Amino acid sequence: MSEIKNDQTTTTTPRLKPEGPWKIAWNRFKKNKVALVGGTGFLLIVLGVIVIPMIFSFNLWRTMELDAGTAISSTVLDSLDEKGVEIDEEFEETFFNRFDEVVRQSHFEDFIEQNELDDLYTQEDINQLFAGEAVGTGRIIRETIFVNLRAHGFELENSDQPPSRENWLGTDRQGRDVMFRLFYGGRISLIVGLLSATLTVSLGTVVGGVSGYYGGKLDAFLMRFAEIVQSIPLLPMMISISAAMRWVPSERTLLVVVFVVGILSWPGLARVVRGQILSLREQEFMQATEILGISDVSRIFRHLLPNVLAYIIVSATLGMGGAILLEAGLSFLGLGVQPPMPSWGNMIYLANNSTVFREYLWMWIPPGVMIMLTVVSVNLLGEGLRDALDPKEIR
């Protein structure tokens, strides 16, 4: 601090540059090594998830539209349709379910080699399907399937491959490149974190601000409400909401996650903002605004907000780390972002399978590491910001 001890105005040189509080905070932030590491790390991750997926082929992007199970089912059904076979609803349903099972649970090499298709569907089924065709129906179906899957970006014959030159982080159970999914999934995870943190911060700031500024009955009501929200056990509540939202199409499940995380985590910030505003209102400069006849709008936006902004920024940063973790937790339980859309959480979900857990480390360790790196760098950044923005230091 550059406090001028002497009251004599002449002793302060005009050369001393005026430094605003934000400038000081920035200077202090620049000196904070830990915060810089966190900030740079986070920036690199953000850049990575934006740029890296763009390097991959367009085909891979299409795997995001369907998962292999659905892709196979619709491929087969399409080709049946082409051949003019009539399919009743019941058959269609069992067909879909069985393929889903195959794709989710079995190993694709086995699937190809052991003619599982023939095991799954009785000769009668298949005859029925391809009435009139004599040749090995199982093979025909398989070929049709693979041709069409490749068109959708899946390379099932290339599934479960360890890291190699072509696939730096190997391939997953459905033959998709893990590195692509890792960074594309990073987009999803970061977006979930960013949006939830935004929602949390907006709700928390508004509720806490109104509560602290207007006080009285409104304050009492809002704070009781915050307590109620806070006393909702997070995990069971999330599980219920996510389960109830199952009908939401998979590309929108991430919005559900954002909504759930945002709605349930604002009370903490609301309390902090309220406390800050209450203590600011006791400060004489706020009483001065009243005696000077400054309007309410100015009092809120020029006097109160800039003084709580530091807390809001810090809490937004830290909240983002929390939201990313929550998303991972939910997706790991199969309740968050739904495949085929990847997220770090649902990528780790693969480790539920003991073979994957023991033998295919490349499928679940990278997303785990990414979550860890992101949360750590976000938290370091947040703590650095907290130190840099501490308003007590710029009195």
Added chain:
Amino acid sequence: MREKILEVKNVKKYFPVNIGLFKKPLQVKAVDDVSFTMYKGETLGLVGESGCGKSTLGRTIVRLYEPTAGQIIFKDQDISTWKSHKLKKLRQEMQLIFQDPYSSLNPRMNVNSIVGEAMLAHKLVSKAEYEDRVVDIIEKCGLASYHVNRYPHQFSGGQRQRIGVARALALNPEFIVADEPVSALDVSVQSQVLNMMNGLKDEFGLSYLFISHDLSVVKHISDRIGVMYLGSIIELTGKRKLYENPLHPYTMALMAAIPEPDPRKIKKMEAIKGEIPSNINTPSGCKFHTRCPYVKDICKEEVPEFRELEKDHFVACHFAGEI
């Protein structure tokens, strides 16, 4: 004939306090039946121990608080129940200088905004004149023009109080309540700020209600002095009279507590004994009776009237003049 600027009549300010959820709400009698008159151009000092209600009285007069009872007549208008719109107008005539040089300035605003904000809010200046006006005012308050872009943390305590004074002067008021403006400053800086305030008073034609717990500060700047005890003014008179001929036992005790440079003068009384009573359950009768060495039975029952015992010498004691 002296021109009245402010008349305070039987003003009370009680704050509700709730101790415990199911208990009857209690009241802090921060200001309890205060009456006095102020004249244009004078400085009225207000002294009293910390917690006796000086700040509350000052803030009630400038209508930061609404009085619980009584009237505040400012320039022949009863302002005690004025609301938002009229109050905003009043702000241009009455201002408040705060005690704490640290919390009284917004740390995120520079001097230009701190001092100039109110001028713009009241549309007193155009945007073009604004910066010149700010420089003009802060220079009158002993700061330099290059200070306008600085932030509070770049100033010393004394300089910050100067900014606080400049902010109050920006609206060009006639009447200023100065709530312990130098109490937080080093003694060496105190007199600089006091002298500056004295100079500004003549230049701007101000009247000050000057609050302090420090008798020597009040003596330095005031024309008349009021002494407060437990929410009430118990003695009010000219500076010399108060120091030479205090009539209330509490004032006498205060005077005795000042270090006496002349050893031949014998102290009339030792320092006051006992604790200040609570301002929730105030003593009956004369509020000072729990600590007064001259207490008689009547003091415990009847509230002594605040009367003009001699010309311009007001006192609230049953036995004033006889002690």
